[in-house]
Amino acid sequence: MSREIQIRPAVLPLVGAIFAAAVGSILGQYIALFYRGWAFPGWLFPILLVFALESMYYSVYVLSPRTPFTWRLFELGAMVVLIELCLRATRSVTYPWWALWRSAADLDFIIPFALAVFVWGTAGGFGYKLARITKVRDELGDQAAATLSWEYDSIAMKAPNTTLPVEYFLFRLMGFGFLGACLAVAARRSGHYQSMSQREQFVLFALHVLALTCGLLLQGGAYLHRLTVIWQHINVPYPRQLLNGWLRNLVIVCLGVAVLVSIMPVDFSPITYDNISGGIARLLMRMFDGPPQRAREQAETPDPGTPPVPWVQPEEGEPPFWAGLLAVLYMLFIWGFTLLALVIGLGFLLITLVHGELERLRGLPRAAAQFFLAVQESVRQLVQFVLRHMQRVKERVRIPKIRPAAPWELEAPRPDRRGRQETAAVRDIRGAFRQLLQEAAGAGIPARAGETPGEFGSRLGEALPECGRDILEFMASYHMARYSRRELASSLSKAALAQAERIIAALHIVRRKDNDRTDH
Numbered sequence: 001m002s003r004e005i006q007i008r009p010a011v012l013p014l015v016g017a018i019f020a021a022a023v024g025s026i027l028g029q030y031i032a033l034f035y036r037g038w039a040f041p042g043w044l045f046p047i048l049l050v051f052a053l054e055s056m057y058y059s060v061y062v063l064s065p066r067t068p069f070t071w072r073l074f075e076l077g078a079m080v081v082l083i084e085l086c087l088r089a090t091r092s093v094t095y096p097w098w099a100l101w102r103s104a105a106d107l108d109f110i111i112p113f114a115l116a117v118f119v120w121g122t123a124g125g126f127g128y129k130l131a132r133i134t135k136v137r138d139e140l141g142d143q144a145a146a147t148l149s150w151e152y153d154s155i156a157m158k159a160p161n162t163t164l165p166v167e168y169f170l171f172r173l174m175g176f177g178f179l180g181a182c183l184a185v186a187a188r189r190s191g192h193y194q195s196m197s198q199r200e201q202f203v204l205f206a207l208h209v210l211a212l213t214c215g216l217l218l219q220g221g222a223y224l225h226r227l228t229v230i231w232q233h234i235n236v237p238y239p240r241q242l243l244n245g246w247l248r249n250l251v252i253v254c255l256g257v258a259v260l261v262s263i264m265p266v267d268f269s270p271i272t273y274d275n276i277s278g279g280i281a282r283l284l285m286r287m288f289d290g291p292p293q294r295a296r297e298q299a300e301t302p303d304p305g306t307p308p309v310p311w312v313q314p315e316e317g318e319p320p321f322w323a324g325l326l327a328v329l330y331m332l333f334i335w336g337f338t339l340l341a342l343v344i345g346l347g348f349l350l351i352t353l354v355h356g357e358l359e360r361l362r363g364l365p366r367a368a369a370q371f372f373l374a375v376q377e378s379v380r381q382l383v384q385f386v387l388r389h390m391q392r393v394k395e396r397v398r399i400p401k402i403r404p405a406a407p408w409e410l411e412a413p414r415p416d417r418r419g420r421q422e423t424a425a426v427r428d429i430r431g432a433f434r435q436l437l438q439e440a441a442g443a444g445i446p447a448r449a450g451e452t453p454g455e456f457g458s459r460l461g462e463a464l465p466e467c468g469r470d471i472l473e474f475m476a477s478y479h480m481a482r483y484s485r486r487e488l489a490s491s492l493s494k495a496a497l498a499q500a501e502r503i504i505a506a507l508h509i510v511r512r513k514d515n516d517r518t519d520h
Helices: 012-034 044-061 070-090 100-105 107-134 136-145 150-156 165-190 198-233 241-263 273-300 321-361 364-397 424-442 453-463 465-483 490-519
Strands: none
Touching: 012 044, 012 107, 012 165, 012 198, 012 364, 044 070, 044 107, 044 364, 070 100, 070 107, 100 107, 107 165, 107 198, 165 198, 198 241, 424 453, 424 465, 424 490, 453 465, 465 490
């Protein structure tokens, strides 16, 4: 990928390609709806999307004055080949595959090819404008680079008959939206929409929503890309979280607008097509039909004061022979001179184009490699973008894991969910266990995180083998005090407390030996 062209956010070319493909699919659906002799084939969806993506990425990352025009011919040839293959695979074609001139009269080929060319050109225009936004330094020059506000200079220094690149996306969005609304109203007024199946209506509805959402995302993303390019060129620091926050809010707004437009009825406005067309017709009648009609009436009314002039037919005479010969020679000279000038001009133009194209063809392998690297880098950025946002969503909705209990939390008082009241015997045994934990930690046998009381008792028995029986019986009493629903006998509590005292005494001996060993 060219280092000079970096599109931020990275999903912007993909959104533009999907928008162009969705608009082309909508046009194809309405053509199939109004013209019953052609049905929109299912294989046309991926073809439109593929050529939209190819044209978008080529125009963004590869297209320049030095790229060969032959690449465009390859693209058109690929369209013809793919459409022919899909057409012959789905229906029987009477003419052979090499008779391409007969395809020009086949609507099953012409309509998909025209839609593919439309999508290809629309996506290419979007890509060219995105690349132009990135190269704003070349348009503004060194004088604008020293100013404080490139946003102001980019608006004030543009030519009077040109528009900003951002306005290009806005005009296309408004134009395609108006066209789609007109086609939707016409389909409902004519009754063709009611004749569609529920599946076809859902596909058309989904395409409208997809086109609206992607168009709004493309408009907002293009303006964000323009701002980031300007800020980078004038070295203005901006928070990196701006891109994520902008995209998140933009997606929310676009989805909200798409849902709002989707639930609205088609003809909810009081200003309908009939009112508009009737008003325009009356206005045109007042502007053009009134004065000419009066002028014709005045011209047709004869003036009684002036007598009519008699019409006399002039006598016809035969022209001489030399006049006809001169006329023929003059016509031959004019036609010959025009044909010669046309041949010379076309030859000069053809030689110039061929010479320039031959020079550009040397860079065709480089352009192909550059296009491959651009697509590879864009896919990598797109995957990173999706994974990064999926990770953030996962972190926000992640279920908190159960944290291992700390040693002092093993005996923290908990509410009894089973409704059993905590008796004095239970409190004594659990208090003895907490004291045992503290003494064991002081003797170098601390309870580990996530360790159960039984596992702690096993480690304590290995450290104090002489108290192994007392440790086992005390742990059994502790489990009964903690989990049993029955009332504990006072004898069990007394025996558990005596066992805890003997274990703690053994821990004191171990702790004293460790201290003596440390002193010596």
